[in-house]
Amino acid sequence: MYNTRTRGDAGSTTRRLVDVAVAILAVCFLAAGAAVAEDGSATGMILDGRSGTPVRGATVTVEGGLASATTSVDGAFQLALPAGTHSVVVSAEGYESQRILDVVVEADGLAQFSAVLMPAGQGAGQEVALADTITVEATAVDASASALLAERKASAEIIDNIGSEEISKNSGSDAADALRRVTGISLQDSKFAYVRGLGDRYGNTTLDGSRIPSTEFERKVVPLDLFDADLLDNITVRKSYSPEQPGDFAAGAIELVTRSFPARQVLSVGLSSGHNSETTGDPLLQAPMGLSSSGAGGQPLPADFPDRAVVRQSRFLGIGFGSADLERMGERIAGRWTPTGSDDAPLGRGGKIAFGNTFGGFGVMLAGNWDNSFESRAEQRTFYSVGQGGAIVPLHAYDFDYGVEQIKSSWMGNFSLRAGDGGQIEIRSLQTNLSMSEARFQEGFFSDINNDIEDHRLQYEDQEVSNLQIGGDHYVSGIGSNGSTLTWRGSSSTARTHEDLRQTIYELFEDGFRLTNNGQSGFMYFNDLEDEIDDYRADWETFFARGDRFGSFKVGVRRWTNDRAFGGRRLRMFPRDTEGIDLTGTPEQIYSPANIDFFGFQLTEVTNATDSYSADWGVDAAYAQVDYGWQDWRIVGGLRQEESDQNVRTIDRTALGGAETVTNKSHGDIAGSLSVIRSLGATQNLRFSVSRTVNRPEFREVAPFRFKHIVGGFVVVGNPDVERALIDSFDARWEWFPSAGDVVAASVFYKDFTDPIESVVISAVEPTETFRNVEGARNLGLELEFRRNLGFVGSAAENWTAIFNYTFIDSEIQIDAGTTVLTNPVRPLTGQPENLVNLGLEWVPDSYDTTLRVLYSLVDEKIHLGGVFGLPDVIEEARSSVDLVWRQGIVGGLDLKLAVVNALNEERNWSQGGETFRLYDPGRAISVGLGYSF
Numbered sequence: 001m002y003n004t005r006t007r008g009d010a011g012s013t014t015r016r017l018v019d020v021a022v023a024i025l026a027v028c029f030l031a032a033g034a035a036v037a038e039d040g041s042a043t044g045m046i047l048d049g050r051s052g053t054p055v056r057g058a059t060v061t062v063e064g065g066l067a068s069a070t071t072s073v074d075g076a077f078q079l080a081l082p083a084g085t086h087s088v089v090v091s092a093e094g095y096e097s098q099r100i101l102d103v104v105v106e107a108d109g110l111a112q113f114s115a116v117l118m119p120a121g122q123g124a125g126q127e128v129a130l131a132d133t134i135t136v137e138a139t140a141v142d143a144s145a146s147a148l149l150a151e152r153k154a155s156a157e158i159i160d161n162i163g164s165e166e167i168s169k170n171s172g173s174d175a176a177d178a179l180r181r182v183t184g185i186s187l188q189d190s191k192f193a194y195v196r197g198l199g200d201r202y203g204n205t206t207l208d209g210s211r212i213p214s215t216e217f218e219r220k221v222v223p224l225d226l227f228d229a230d231l232l233d234n235i236t237v238r239k240s241y242s243p244e245q246p247g248d249f250a251a252g253a254i255e256l257v258t259r260s261f262p263a264r265q266v267l268s269v270g271l272s273s274g275h276n277s278e279t280t281g282d283p284l285l286q287a288p289m290g291l292s293s294s295g296a297g298g299q300p301l302p303a304d305f306p307d308r309a310v311v312r313q314s315r316f317l318g319i320g321f322g323s324a325d326l327e328r329m330g331e332r333i334a335g336r337w338t339p340t341g342s343d344d345a346p347l348g349r350g351g352k353i354a355f356g357n358t359f360g361g362f363g364v365m366l367a368g369n370w371d372n373s374f375e376s377r378a379e380q381r382t383f384y385s386v387g388q389g390g391a392i393v394p395l396h397a398y399d400f401d402y403g404v405e406q407i408k409s410s411w412m413g414n415f416s417l418r419a420g421d422g423g424q425i426e427i428r429s430l431q432t433n434l435s436m437s438e439a440r441f442q443e444g445f446f447s448d449i450n451n452d453i454e455d456h457r458l459q460y461e462d463q464e465v466s467n468l469q470i471g472g473d474h475y476v477s478g479i480g481s482n483g484s485t486l487t488w489r490g491s492s493s494t495a496r497t498h499e500d501l502r503q504t505i506y507e508l509f510e511d512g513f514r515l516t517n518n519g520q521s522g523f524m525y526f527n528d529l530e531d532e533i534d535d536y537r538a539d540w541e542t543f544f545a546r547g548d549r550f551g552s553f554k555v556g557v558r559r560w561t562n563d564r565a566f567g568g569r570r571l572r573m574f575p576r577d578t579e580g581i582d583l584t585g586t587p588e589q590i591y592s593p594a595n596i597d598f599f600g601f602q603l604t605e606v607t608n609a610t611d612s613y614s615a616d617w618g619v620d621a622a623y624a625q626v627d628y629g630w631q632d633w634r635i636v637g638g639l640r641q642e643e644s645d646q647n648v649r650t651i652d653r654t655a656l657g658g659a660e661t662v663t664n665k666s667h668g669d670i671a672g673s674l675s676v677i678r679s680l681g682a683t684q685n686l687r688f689s690v691s692r693t694v695n696r697p698e699f700r701e702v703a704p705f706r707f708k709h710i711v712g713g714f715v716v717v718g719n720p721d722v723e724r725a726l727i728d729s730f731d732a733r734w735e736w737f738p739s740a741g742d743v744v745a746a747s748v749f750y751k752d753f754t755d756p757i758e759s760v761v762i763s764a765v766e767p768t769e770t771f772r773n774v775e776g777a778r779n780l781g782l783e784l785e786f787r788r789n790l791g792f793v794g795s796a797a798e799n800w801t802a803i804f805n806y807t808f809i810d811s812e813i814q815i816d817a818g819t820t821v822l823t824n825p826v827r828p829l830t831g832q833p834e835n836l837v838n839l840g841l842e843w844v845p846d847s848y849d850t851t852l853r854v855l856y857s858l859v860d861e862k863i864h865l866g867g868v869f870g871l872p873d874v875i876e877e878a879r880s881s882v883d884l885v886w887r888q889g890i891v892g893g894l895d896l897k898l899a900v901v902n903a904l905n906e907e908r909n910w911s912q913g914g915e916t917f918r919l920y921d922p923g924r925a926i927s928v929g930l931g932y933s934f
Contacts, residue, residue: 040105042079043263044114045147046071046090047154048550055117056475056483058092072418078263078358083107090115094482094545110264114150148234149743156627156636156675158240158687158733158747160184160785164259167229169842169853171883171899171927173371175232175256176224181838182237183747183785183805184252186859188831191225195237195252196749196781197809197832201698201757202250207467208258208428210491211246211560213531215463217497220698224254226432226465228369228410230352233259239749240675240731241691243623243638244539244556247671249693250727251751251779258412258430259356261363266356268893270931272371274348277905278923279376284345285403285439287458288336293372295407295435298460298500299335301526301569310571310605323598330573330596330603333524337504337587338456339403339439348373348927361418368411375404379920384912386870392913398444408434423474431466452508453516456587459501467493480542488538497529504587514583515575515590522573522591522601527566527611535560551628554638558621564699568611574604610705613650617699619643637674644669644696648703648718663703667724669694687733695725697757701771716769723773726754738788745785753777758813760820761868767821774815779829781809803840810834823867833860833878849889857881864910872913879906893933901925 046055054075061068062081069077071092085104091097095117105111148161160182167178179185179193186194193199205212205222214220236255238245245253274280291297306321310329313320321329350371357364379400387393410432418424442455471489505521506513515521539556573591577599583590595601625638644667651660673691680686700707703718728751735745755773762768786804790797811832815825828834837858844851858880865874884900902924910918 040081040083040107040110041264042081042086042088042103042105042111042113044077044112045075045150046077046092047075047114047116047150048095055092055095056485057477058090058095058117061089061091063087063089072424080264081105081111088113090117092117110262112147114147116150149737149741152743153685153735153737156634156677157238157242158689158731159236159238161234161236163234164229164232167232167235168897169851169885169887170855171885171901172229173927174225174229175227175235178229178232178235179224179237179254180857181840181855182235183745183783183838184239184781184807184809184836185237186831186833186836186862191223192221193224193254194831195250195254196239196783196807197779197811197829198251198751199831202695204246204249204253205256206253207256207430207493208469208491209255209471209489210467210469210493210535211533212465212467212493213495213533213562213564215465215495215497215529215531217527217529217566218700223463226408226434226463227256228371228408228432230354230369231258231367231410231412231430233257239747240687240689241671241673241693241729242636242675243625243640243671243673244554246558246560246619247621247640247642247669247694248696249671249691250695258414258428259354259365259367260414261358261365261416262356263358266354266365267934268352268354268931270352270929272348272350272352272927272929274350274373274925274927276348276375276923276925278378278921279345279374280347281344282376283341283343284374284376285339285341285401285441286405287403287437287439287460288338288340289437289460291405291407291435291437293407295409295433295462297435297437298462298498299333299458299502300498300500301333305329305333309607310603312602312604323602326603327597330591330601331593333571333603334573334588334591334593334596335502337458337502337591339441339458345374345376352931363414363416363418365414366412369409371406371408373406373408375402375406377402377404377920377922379918380916381918382916384871384915384917390870392871392915394915395447396445398442401441403439405437406434408432419474423472425472426470428469428471429467431464433462433464435463436461449507449516454506454513455503456506457501457503459499461497461499464496465493467491480544482543482545484540484542486538486540490536491534493533493535495529495531497527499525499527501525512584515587517575519572519606522575522587523606524571524573525568526571527568529564529566531562531564533560533562549628549630551626551634554625554627556623558619560619562617563614564616565614566612568607570605570607570611572604572606573601576600576602608707610650610707613648613699613703613705615646615648615699615703617644617646619645632679634677634679635675636677637672639670639672642669642671642694643667644724646696646699646702648699650703650705661703661705663718663720665697665702665720667694667696669724683738684734684736687731687735689729689731691729693727693729695727695753695757697722697724697771701757715767719771722757722771723755725756725773728752728754733783738792742788743785744788745783747783747785749779749781749783751779753779756813758815760815761822761866762820767868772815774813777811777813777829779809779811779832781807783807799843799845801842801844803838803842805836805838807836808834809836821868823870824873827866827873828863830863830866833862835860851885851887853883853885855883855885857883867912874910874912874917877909877911879908880904881906895931895933897927897929897931899925899927899929901927 046058048055058071060077067079067081069079071077083106088100088103098115103111148163152159162182170181176187176191180187184196200221203221214222234257238253241249289297311320313322352369354367381398382394383396384392385395412430414428416424416426438459440457446453469491474486477483502524503520505516505518507516537558541552541554543552581595619642621642623640627636646665648663671693675689678686701718702720704720706715706717730750733747737743756777758774760772784806790800790802809832811829813829817825839856842853861875861878863873864876867873882903884903886898888896905924907921
């Protein structure tokens with residue numbers, strides 16, 4: 001893996017899949033051309049009023065004999081109905097029936113409602129009037145706010161969720177943007193989610209229930225900006241543990257669910273454009289190559305570039321390359337080095353397309369998105385040292401100009417086949433690609449040489465995630481007093497990242513800036529990551545009910561494997577003899593063919609011995625879980641056994657024969673939980689949960705080899721002695737669901753960490769970052785949530801909805817002060833804000849098909865970097881944002897959305913010891929989207 005692949009190789013699979021997706025969508029458009037429905041549809045879910053589980057085999061009948069349907073294994077139903085007002089009767093064996101009044105269906109519209117059935121003898125048959133006419137165009141039932149709240153109320157765990165309907169009313173376009181409105185969630189670098197102050201190593205993300213790999217080189221965290229919000233049906237955050245989940249549960253599991261096939265035909269297209277006050281219309285620094293519409297770009301190594309080290313030939317050993325070969329290779333990859341100015345930055349632009357329908361028992365959902373964005377950013381950074389008396393003094397001070405272009409493309413294809421009333425089989429696929437081209441110019445004072453420098457850097461990065469899953473849900477009526485379900489899933493996911501970077505540094509002399517012989521000047525870096533996860537699981541649940549006792553017994557097995565391969569390559573134009581070469585010229589002039597030879601600049605390998613590694617990880621698991629209910633009480637508990645085996649291999653390719661180092665870590669662990677739920681009437685729950693889970697070291701944390709970040713940072717050495725940590729969690733929540741779509745809740749949580757794994761900096765020949773099990777850590781907090789239509793105040797407020805959530809978090813990590821040069825060995829966890837606030841006010845008038853939202857968010861200050869050698873911690877200062885969102889139906893299926901993000905144009909600021917460490921203005925962003933649904 002010493003040689004790195006080219007961008008063309010990386011994108012070939014993507015382009016083939018995109019071509020297939022485009023062809024399928026084209027066929028769907030042709031097929032849908034004549035499909036103009038006159039009737040409407042009704043969809044919903046039927047739930048057990050005691051346990052909240054789906055009622056399978058319930059009959060949903062429209063009075064008058066117009067239509068009838070039976071609920072499937074997931075309790076869902078769908079009906080084709082003529083336009084008009086209907087009454088619907090829901091019945092099931094062993095349950096009281098329920099009659100739903102005033103179900104209004106408009107021509108070519110979709111009505112949604114759910115019913116809760118009580119066991120026979122525990123309540124009279126009910127007659128319910130739908131207070132509000134529900135007319136939703138092309139929205140899946142699971143995505144509606146009321147259905148998601150019903151799922152939350154019935155859940156055995158403490159969860160929060162947000163559906164596509166709610167996401168569409170907010171600003172932002174990806175999963176990360178959607179999650180920042182959820183209680184207890186904060187974002188790091190606008191793409192990594194922290195749940196209750198815990199992120200990175202403590203994060204777990206699944207896609208349609210299966211684990212997905214990471215595109216990050218040195219950690220397992222999944223960047224959520226890769227996943228377009230338009231492709232998601234809902235997002236669930238599980239904040240308490242149950243044994244059916246993986247045992248490496250910490251603060252919460254984030255579950256991304258892609259769009260399912262709709263109850264009626266969906267055919268939509270959309271176009272969007274974006275403006276940023278700091279970018280659009282201003283000169284944009286650019287890489288000379290730019291990006292193609294598919295995201296291709298950069299300057300990768302040629303496919304036939306030698307795999308072995310590029311070094312001068314040894315007269316004794318006979319290995320290496322001769323001067324002529326080195327000259328030829330240097331001239332071949334010299335390429336471009338200097339960012340260029342450009343015309344004014346254009347508007348961002350994007351497009352989307354979606355098709356979905358059901359054909360009897362077969363359903364299909366296809367969708368694709370493409371987006372092109374630009375960013376221009378002026379940034380200031382100052383680095384400090386400790387002066388006399390402990391005061392901090394500036395060490396390096398730089399001004400940066402960034403120019404960034406991004407292209408993101410995503411597509412998904414989901415297919416489902418219902419096997420009668422007893423089950424369904426699904427195939428889900430998704431591919432997403434994010435390409436970035438960055439040009440950077442840096443200037444300022446560099447204290448190491450006591451002089452001013454100029455730094456030119458070009459960077460290209462391409463990230464890709466693909467997922468293919470097949471699974472099924474089957475109901476078996478003959479096993480168990482109330483039947484049983486078998487659920488199975490198998491998935492294969494691959495994440496790939498390619499990066500190439502080149503950099504030159506100039507130093508100030510009397511005649512101007514000259515190219516310097518710094519190790520990072522004339523430097524080129526190429527790397528590739530491929531991370532693959534295969535995840536297989538099967539779950540069997542059997543249900544029972546006797547009198548006022550009810551519940552289920554559930555068992556399951558799961559195996560997932562993770563294979564990762566990383567290859568890095570570092571090359572440099574080394575100045576052997578620069579006499580006669582004008583070092584004040586541009587890099588392109590300096591690295592011209594005339595200057596690349598034995599007596600000028602010579603291509604040299606500077607790859608570290610451990611820049612390439614491979615690793616594998618396998619976890620086998622089995623669990624048993626009991627869900628037992630009695631009157632208003634429900635108890636859910638169980639145990640999960642996991643066997644983990646992890647191997648990391650690195651090869652020193654600079655050594656003869658390629659010496660290999662292998663590190664193995666194996667763990668056997670039991671995770672478990674106990675949850676108690678007390679129903680306080682029909683609309684309230686009181687929940688308590690206690691659990692023990694594990695946190696295992698990641699690949700590079702256990703491998704005893706040295707590696708260094710591309711630019712800056714400490715040398716990092718893994719520690720084979722680091723062991724897994726244990727996490728004991730205690731959670732409680734009171735929740736009230738006063739009406740459909742409304743919720744009021746209060747939660748408290750406490751987590752105690754035994755032997756937590758933490759990054760520490762130790763004093764050595766040079767400061768070194770490593771990983772250790774530290775003394776301990778704890779994390780506690782409070783969450784408040786209020787979302788309610790204000791009609792309870794008075795009729796004048798019926799069109800207004802208030803949204804509020806608040807999170808308080810207090811954490812502490814304890815590191816042995818004698819083993820580290822960290823200034824504060826006892827401090828809050830990195831990336832954890834103490835306070836999080838989200839406020840929103842929504843107005844939906846009775847007419848005009850308008851939705852208007854004003855949104856406010858506050859993220860408190862948090863530690864960005866732990867200080868060392870007496871320096872204070874680097875603090876990311878508190879920031880707030882005001883966003884405005886206006887959605888307007890125009891005519892027919894035409895829809896307009898206008899969003900303003902960071903309307904007050906708040907700056908981003910980091911500080912150290914009260915002094916500015918980093919500062920930039922992200923600008924005010926305005927986006928306009930126009931969509932049409934056929």
